[in-house]
Amino acid sequence: MRIQETIIIEVDPTNPEEKKLKRAAEIIRKGGLVAFPTETVYGLGANALNRKAVIKIFEAKGRPMDNPLIVHISDMKMIREIAKMNEIAERLAKKFFPGPITLVVDKKEVIPPEVTAGLETVAIRMPSHPIALKLIKVSGVPIAAPSANLAGKPSPTKTEHVIDDLYGKVDLILDGGETNIGVESTVVDTTVYPVEILRPGGLPIEEIRKVVDVKTFDRKVGVPKSPGMKYRHYAPEAELIVLYGKREDVIRKTKEMAEEMRGKGMKLGIVATKASAYSGIDAEVVELGDSLEEVAKNLFSSLRDLDKRGVDIIIAEGVEEKGLGIAVMNRLKKASGHRFYRV
Ligand code: AMP
Numbered sequence: 001m002r003i004q005e006t007i008i009i010e011v012d013p014t015n016p017e018e019k020k021l022k023r024a025a026e027i028i029r030k031g032g033l034v035a036f037p038t039e040t041v042y043g044l045g046a047n048a049l050n051r052k053a054v055i056k057i058f059e060a061k062g063r064p065m066d067n068p069l070i071v072h073i074s075d076m077k078m079i080r081e082i083a084k085m086n087e088i089a090e091r092l093a094k095k096f097f098p099g100p101i102t103l104v105v106d107k108k109e110v111i112p113p114e115v116t117a118g119l120e121t122v123a124i125r126m127p128s129h130p131i132a133l134k135l136i137k138v139s140g141v142p143i144a145a146p147s148a149n150l151a152g153k154p155s156p157t158k159t160e161h162v163i164d165d166l167y168g169k170v171d172l173i174l175d176g177g178e179t180n181i182g183v184e185s186t187v188v189d190t191t192v193y194p195v196e197i198l199r200p201g202g203l204p205i206e207e208i209r210k211v212v213d214v215k216t217f218d219r220k221v222g223v224p225k226s227p228g229m230k231y232r233h234y235a236p237e238a239e240l241i242v243l244y245g246k247r248e249d250v251i252r253k254t255k256e257m258a259e260e261m262r263g264k265g266m267k268l269g270i271v272a273t274k275a276s277a278y279s280g281i282d283a284e285v286v287e288l289g290d291s292l293e294e295v296a297k298n299l300f301s302s303l304r305d306l307d308k309r310g311v312d313i314i315i316a317e318g319v320e321e322k323g324l325g326i327a328v329m330n331r332l333k334k335a336s337g338h339r340f341y342r343v
């Protein structure tokens with residue numbers, strides 16, 4: 001990679017400064033890479049209509065070329081230039097754009113094959129974060145942007161995560177503070193009916209079901225049409241084990257396992273909804289919070305945090321699989337290499 005120095009600019013997340021976004025937009029238009037916050041996680045953006053720029057995204061992340069990218073747009077006119085919207089996609093866009101949902105629709109010719117990994121469909125999203133939305137608008141082009149992390153790592157929810165993974169590999173990072181939702185968008189295939197959830201995410205499936213028929217999301221079979229999902233994802237350096245069930249049982253089992261591992265001389269990390277439940281255990285404990293919103297928001301950050309503290313193994317408390325909890329458990333299952341156990 002040729003880029004050596006990365007510029008980092010602090011931007012007001014509620015009312016982003018025009019001048020700073022113009023500088024970022026200039027880089028996008030010239031074929032460079034800009035990392036920016038969205039309401040879900042930080043994205044690594046390039047001009048979606050420029051092949052060479054798009055290829056740089058894969059190089060910077062070490063992302064396999066058969067894993068397609070999501071294209072971010074700022075208005076409906078931009079969508080129609082790159083995609084053939086069907087009636088279902090229109091309905092979902094009208095209800096949920098801008099927001100944490102991605103629609104898979106048939107693509108138009110202008111989208112280069114690298115963006116969609118050769119597929120005839122393209123994944124489209126209109127982010128609601130003011131920095132993301134305004135950056136796309138000022139750039140005047142659709143922006144292809146996967147999460148701004150090295151392939152396989154937990155997605156970045158803070159600028160420091162982007163710096164850790166991509167410093168020296170991107171031209172500019174827009175620092176807009178912590179992202180709000182913390183898990184990626186819900187990916188919906190609108191080319192079939194009932195629509196299919198390819199990846200659960202920030203918009204709960206229950207919300208989508210109020211607007212269109214949704215094929216039952218099979219948590220085990222997963223995602224044949226979402227090519228990228230076959231890769232290991234979201235994984236910390238440490239080994240990860242997920243325990244789920246009644247909360248008091250999970251806490252008791254975690255304590256038991258913690259003792260056992262400490263006996264083997266392993267440094268232990270615990271990802272807990274409530275840290276005080278683990279007092280008295282010799283472990284690094286990160287608290288996520290009680291609500292599913294807090295758990296989603298703090299999840300990826302907690303995994304990165306424990307890696308920094310040098311733990312060998314992490315035990316994470318699972319959550320109930322409803323609402324945002326479906327996305328949280330999906331990420332935990334993948335991050336743990338499917339080492340999750342009911343207690
Ligand atoms: P990421 O950008 O890392 O959050 O991942 C984007 C997700 O969207 C991956 O799971 C991709 O496989 C999925 N995706 C992107 N484009 C398509 C498409 N045309 N069809 C199906 N899934 C897609």
Ligand code: MG
Pocket residue numbers: 146147155
């Ligand atoms: Mg990603």
